[in-house]
Amino acid sequence: MSDQTAAIDIPAVQTEPRQKPVEAPNENGAGGGMFAFRAALPQRIEAAIAVGWCLVLLLAWEVSVRMGWVSSLFFPPPSIVLTRLWEMTAHEDLIYQAGVSTLRVWMAFGVSALMAVPIGIVMSSYRVVGAALEPVIDFIRYLPVPALVPLSIIWLGVGEETKIFLLWLGTFFQLVLLIADDARRAPHEYIEIAFTVGAKPRHILTDVCFRSMLPSMFDSFRITLGWCWTYLIIAEIVAADSGLGFVIWTARRYMHTADVMAGVVAIGIIGLVTDQILRRMHKRLFRYL
Amino acid sequence: MSEPYLFFHGITKRFGDTEVVAPFFDLKIAHNEFVVFLGPSGCGKTTLMRMVGGLEMPTTGQILLEGELAGPPDRRRGMVFQSYSSFPWLTLAENVAYGMRYRGDLSAEEKRERCSHYLEMVGLADFADAYPNRVSGGMRQRVAIARTLAAGSEVLLMDEPFGALDAQRRERLQAELRKIHRRDAKTVVFVTHDVEEAVFLADRIIVFSRRPARMLADLDVLSILGPDRPISLRDEERFFRLRTEVLQMVRAAAGDDE
Structure with a gap:
């Protein structure tokens, strides 16, 4: 059988020139230009469309108010909101208030992260701890933060502690489970490689598990930091005398709708900038990915 | 015979109700021998190899390394995985x-x-x-x-390490692995389901049945192909005759309960 194989003479295939170059079909075979199903879009066009649509929406809003279709008491036009944002930044104390809020968010977030990282890692490394903590954490995690406002006032009064506590409540219980998941996702192979070069469990925890989860942990931080900002308003509505939440809440009392919107926009801008910075950091820190 | 370097002694393995290694698996591996575990996917050959590394415990029996219980993992037994390596x-x-x-x-x-x-x-x-x-x-x-x-x-445990590579890279790496084995002698337990790879690399091939793993054959490749395995070995008559033989054996094994 096999000696036959050796004797086979494979005739050389004639390579004939291609008749005519086949026209390159659109990426998905069908035509359709910009609306081709699941086709990629050049980055520049994508950006232009994103910005363009935002402008169109803002313009539509502006025009509808100017034409008197909607009341400017309820929907002050973007031009006025932006003007107010500028005035509040330049002549009033918006910067200070934003600083206060940012500080609160980062403090609460820092406490959450400092607690969540070790607890999350231990939860995923030792099932005993995980089994004990998971039900409690899952229960608290689903409690809406506003529902805990009265309790936290009873416990802590209306000072700074209450605000930090509420922000912490909103982030810690989410973050600890995310961290536990990140730790669990360290590939088993990594751990076994470490064992077979003589590592002890404590080495594996620091040199392998912690190291391999860093990128996803960073992402978990980025996500929960965003949630922290969403709880900020709730925390600062509770008898606050400073912060962006206070600014917004005060403006509401006097029906300064433009100021309310300016405050909201300020939070959005802070969030956007923070997120972009963190994304860049991620790229830089985890170049090996 | 003096005491074996690596000794699978009366091994059985069950995960819950599933029998992974049929009772009682016995195998003696000599120092610096290149042994390939060949068998269908999921047959339990990897489990046996992992026992050598201390990454899995046998349900019955013992793994002895130089006459002593192999025990928990240490750096004497190194692992090379297919991915996340x-x-x-x-x-x-x-x-x-x-x-x-x-x-x-x-x-x-x-x-x-x-x-x-x-x-x-x-x-x-x-x-x-x-x-x-x-x-x-x-x-x-x-x-x-x-x-x-x-x-x-001292023992290299390799779990289909070249499984994710393209054919050319795989051939080259196989030849290199043999060279490394020649130069820096180690005992190797290499798990694969690829017959050609097994024949090319092995001093000795252990052919396994479908799960639960049972030894179907213990083939002495070294005496047929010798210790040197240049890439050109693949073009030689004796190589593909042996390959065909092993292939038929594995086919029979894979089909034995279908």
Whole structure:
């Protein structure tokens, strides 16, 4: 059988020139230009469309108010909101208030992260701890933060502690489970490689598990930091005398709708900038990915 | 016969109700022997190999290494996996050096020397500072091999290490692995379901049945193909005659309860 194989003479295939170059079909075979199903879009066009649509929406809003279709008491036009944002930044104390809020968010977030990282890692490394903590954490995690406002006032009064506590409540219980998941996702192979070069469990925890989860942990931080900002308003509505939440809440009392919107926009801008910075950091820190 | 270097003695393995290794598996492996475990996917051959590394415990029986219980994992028995075989956050050189990280018996200077020695041996000296995501899958597997050698492993446990590589890279790496084995003699337990790979690499092939794993054949390849395995061996009559023979054996094994 096999000696036959050796004797086979494979005739050389004639390579004939291609008749005519086949026209390159659109990426998905069908035509359709910009609306081709699941086709990629050049980055520049994508950006232009994103910005363009935002402008169109803002313009539509502006025009509808100017034409008197909607009341400017309820929907002050973007031009006025932006003007107010500028005035509040330049002549009033918006910067200070934003600083206060940012500080609160980062403090609460820092406490959450400092607690969540070790607890999350231990939860995923030792099932005993995980089994004990998971039900409690899952229960608290689903409690809406506003529902805990009265309790936290009873416990802590209306000072700074209450605000930090509420922000912490909103982030810690989410973050600890995310961290536990990140730790669990360290590939088993990594751990076994470490064992077979003589590592002890404590080495594996620091040199392998912690190291391999860093990128996803960073992402978990980025996500929960965003949630922290969403709880900020709730925390600062509770008898606050400073912060962006206070600014917004005060403006509401006097029906300064433009100021309310300016405050909201300020939070959005802070969030956007923070997120972009963190994304860049991620790229830089985890170049090996 | 003197006491075997590596001894599977009366092994059975069950996961819950599933029998993975049929009672009682016995196998003696000599020092520096290159043994390939060949069998259908999921047959339990990997489980047997992992027992040598201390990563899995037999339900009955013992694994003896030089007459002593193999016990929990240590650096005498190094693993090379198919994927996740190196740490992405370390450069290639750092990955190789990781094999010596927990060794107190080497000075920093010695570690550096060994690191470059083994990087050189697997042909990666030029890529020492690259991260694994920048190099080919074949290079990543070489790093893993170099790491286990640097760690001073005496037994190399390889779990389909070339399974994810394209055919050309795989052939080249197989030939290199044989060369490394010739130069820096180690006992190797290599798991694969690829017959050609098994025949090319092995001193000895153990053919397994479908799960629960049972030894169907114990083939002495060394006496047929000799210790040197250049890539051109694949074109030789004796190579594909043997391959065909083993292939038929494996086919019969795979079909025995269908």
